[in-house]
Amino acid sequence: MVIQPCLDREVARYDCFPEIVLFDLVTKQTILLPEWEAAIYSYLLEQQQVNFDALISFFNIAVDELEFFEQHIEMLKQLKLIELSE
Amino acid sequence: MIVQDFSPKDITALLKTTGFKFKAGSFSVKLFSNIEGLAKGIATLYAHAEVPATACDFTVHLNTPFGLRRFFRPQVNFSLNGIEPFTPLPVSQALPLLEWGMNWCVTNHNHELLIIHAAVVEKNGTALILPGSPGSGKSTLCAALVELGGWRLLSDELTMVDLQTGCIQPNPRPVSLKNQSIDLAKSFVDKARFSPVVHDTVKGSVAHFTPQKNSIESASKTAQPKLIVYPKYIPNTENSLEQVSKGQSFIQMAENSFNYNVLGIEGFKALAKLHDNVECFSFQYDGNLEYAINTMDSLVR
Structure with missing residues (x-):
């Protein structure tokens, strides 16, 4: 599975480590990305496109943490900040 | 005149x-x-x-x-x-x-300013923003800081952030108090400065008192925001001061703003700029105003 930031999304970013606050220029909503979501989203912005296995390798995710990690990715997907493809 | x-x-x-x-x-x-x-x-x-x-x-x-x-x-x-x-x-x-x-x-x-529902006071060039929901003790704490603690009142209700400079524009109007806080404030503010208490309003009993003369005379002197403290008055509680993350504070300030949604990206940028320069805390206190003043003073030393 490949993960990448949504290309049709316009966001203004404000970094306040370890969080990110985003202003969605389409919906005019302000979104707070907590620690994990912020880290994943930042990394994806840098890389533009990442294979899921490479992502869990980068964040050093153990097998018993996978479900938890996937929930963070799902949240980013629901916020329409990333998209997943096979 | x-x-x-x-x-x-x-x-x-x-x-x-x-x-x-x-x-x-x-x-x-x-x-x-x-x-x-x-x-x-x-x-x-x-x-x-x-x-x-x-x-x-x-x-x-x-x-x-x-x-x-x-x-x-x-x-x-x-x-x-x-x-x-x-x-x-x-x-x-x-x-x-x-x-x-x-x-x-x-x-x-006034959409050339970002307006937030919060009290704001200044000391030694540091503006302290006190957002708070009704009953949080925001106005009582603000009254104590300006009357007993030597802080300058910028506003007890509307924090106005200049979109260009990020400075706080003072708006020193009468301080609004409700219910029990009226008698409490009368113990340290000259009663002659109070309007009569009006009962049975939508907010309960309300009264206002006039700001000190120096606050009014310094109304054109802007201040640099450096602190955001979210006060919470809880009787018989343990006093505490804890750091709040800037992200959480950003969202709370946006929710407390009157015109953030009107301003759109300009409001976002103004809040981002504000949060670049501030430290954020939550402050839970039991009503001991001397302790509260000392705590706020310790943040600007």
Whole structure:
């Protein structure tokens, strides 16, 4: 599975480590990305496109943490900040 | 000239004829009213305010309606340029309605500023922003800081952030107190500076007191925000001061803003700039104002 930031999304970013606050220029909503979501989203912005296995390798995710990690990715997907493809 | 140069009788005459002009914080108001007794409240709450010779920012009317309602349970209407944003209130609530109405004027017509529902005070060049929901003790803490702690009142209700500079524009208007906090404040503020207590308003019993003269005279002196403290008054609790993340604070400030959504990306940028320069805390206190003042002082040392 490949993960990448949504290309049709316009966001203004404000970094306040370890969080990110985003202003969605389409919906005019302000979104707070907590620690994990912020880290994943930042990394994806840098890389533009990442294979899921490479992502869990980068964040050093153990097998018993996978479900938890996937929930963070799902949240980013629901916020329409990333998209997943096979 | 200042309001103190006018007697309540003079003010009453002007209110009923050409209108009475006065500076309410950073903004000037021309007020017309036929309400008996209102002049005395204005003379108390705006004693040190300038009476401008020029045109005013807002021309407002505070009048009893025509007809039988003038005699039977009389009411009062607030209007700006013919717009009546509130339902009429009992005439006894004329002075609080004037204050609420002027807040409405400011928050609805000044979109070159980001306006946040929060008290703000300044000491040693540091502006401390105190956002808080009703009952959080925000206004009581603000009153204690300015009356007992030597802080300068910038506003007890509306924090106004300049979109370009990020500085806080003062708006020193009368401090609004509710219910038990009125008697508490009267223990450390001269009673002559208070308006009469008005009971049975939508907010309960309310009263206002006039800011210190130096706050009004320094109304053009902006301040750099460096602290945001979210106060929470809880009786019989353990006092605590804890850091709040900037992200959480950003979201709370956006929710507490009157015009963040109107400003859009400009509001976002202003809040981002504000959070670049501030430290954020939550402050839970048991009502011990001396402790609260010492804690706030420790943050600016």
